Amino acid sequence: MTQEQHPIITSTEVPVIKKRVLIVEDEMVFAKAVQKRLNRSGYHSDIAGDLAAAHDKFKAITPDLILLDMRLPDGSGLDFLSDIRNKQKSSVAILVMSAYGEVEDIVSAMKLGASDYLKKPVDLDELLLNIRKVLDRDELTRKLTRSTKREQHATEVVEFMGQCQAIENVRQQVLRISQLTQTINSIPPTVLILGETGTGKDVVARLLHVNSYRSASPFVHVDCASLPRDLIEAELFGHEKGAFTSAHIARTGLIEAAEDGVLFMDEIGELPLELQSKLLAVLERRTLRKIGTTQERPVAAWFIAATNRDIARMTEQGEFRSDLYYRLNVMTIAIPPLRERDHDMLLLASHFALQIAKRYAFPPAHLTPEANTVIKQYPWPGNVRELKHMIERAVLLSGGGDLTPDDLSLTQASRTDSEPELLLDENVTLQSVELTLIKNALERANGNVSKAARDLDITRMALRYRLKKYNL
Helix, strand or coil: CCCCCCCCCCCCCCCCCCCCEECCCCCCHHHHHHHHHHHHCCEEEEEEHHHHHHHHHHHHHHHCHHHHHHEEECHHHHHHHHHHHHHHCCCCEEEEEEEECCCCHHHHHCCCCCCCEEECCCHHHHHHHHHHHHHHHHHHHHHHHHHHHHHHHHHHHHHCCCCCHHHHHHHHHHHHHHCCCCCCCCCCCEEEEEEECCCCCHHHHHHHCCCHHHHHCCCEEEEEECCCCCCHHHHHHHHCCCCCCCCCCCECCHHHHHHCEEEEECCHHHCCCCHHHHHHHHHHEEEECCCCCCEEEECCCCEEEECCCHHHHHCCCCCCCHHHHHHHHEEEEEEEHHHHHHHHHHHHHHHHHHHHHHCCCCEEEEEEEHHHHHHHCCCCCCCCHHHHHHHHHHHHHHCCCEEEEHHCCCCCCCCCCCCCCCCCCCCCCCHHHHHHHHHHHHCCCCCEEEEEEEHHHCCHHHHHHHHHHHHC
């Protein structure tokens, strides 16, 4: 074989998979005109002139969309649509075409699961636009279905463990809030989850979701601290094609993607001030306007926010909008840090040890009394997340069995010496102390600016200002 027969695809080339359209239409002049236009626009297309040919083509090519005429020589397009949905159990997108006056056919087609309809005569530009719209909507629906299944699976195995009274209070709050509204037409109150890094704010948000009537709807997790500052507005609100320089295609925002499910906005304290007013407008009016359009659409999502920052103090200092804070702070759940849950430390550690040993097919792992003592003395600045990672490391290194203080690598830490002593002399300046604190925070965070800012209890914007100030 020659190279022309087997073209080489280099690592920089991405093969494009073209969408396939089946045109079920007996007027051949119109069908071929549609086929020519579709092929020129980057689609693969096939024509079937009657129901028998349509059945054969459908089985042979598995189209992404069917363009279906309602009147065919050997029967009605409704029969074909019914067969596809009920017998073939296919969810393929179907765009039906009917002549004026055939309103009953359109109604019947939509009841049978047609994606959309057009009335003849059909303008080719309008047809192409509708095909793109139906395919985009179909792709979004499939993505959200897969996302929902993944989230449901994830929430089924999530456990919010603990026996202390504070954790029991959190569990009771989750159940009460989840049950506040039990009809799909009701909008639940916004919830603000407060707690240090690693306490389980995302777990609480997922438990609110899985215990509510929205459990079968999407759970969309948005980390406001990790979204690029120049893209966060487009990511949240979506945009139309051409709305800005790099907007080559229209994009559905995360708020819209949540549909009638849950939008969990983690690290809400990191949301830029200029976007806080826009989010407030969505919460107040329950409508959303994409970038690049004047059209508004309704928003049915349940908004849950979380932060490890002192958001009340941020509001007082003008770092967070007070009106948005009051709008978010309808229902508040405060999660206690692990250092205030003495008994739960050992409960969680034992659970993680057994769970991780089982995952890696090791012998059951158990903590020795000495290891338990060390765990109770350690301050756990990273809370439950840090405890889990520490136990996982210990189990992997030991191979299971008894876990000793040496396996935990916590022998040098205690609650009294967890914070480094800051030595000052008579020549020290505020600037030098601030510089030292910033360097230490960046080192502990391995250069992660967002994490360092949270450790210093300042906004990411404030830390970036200081990094520029000190040329770091």
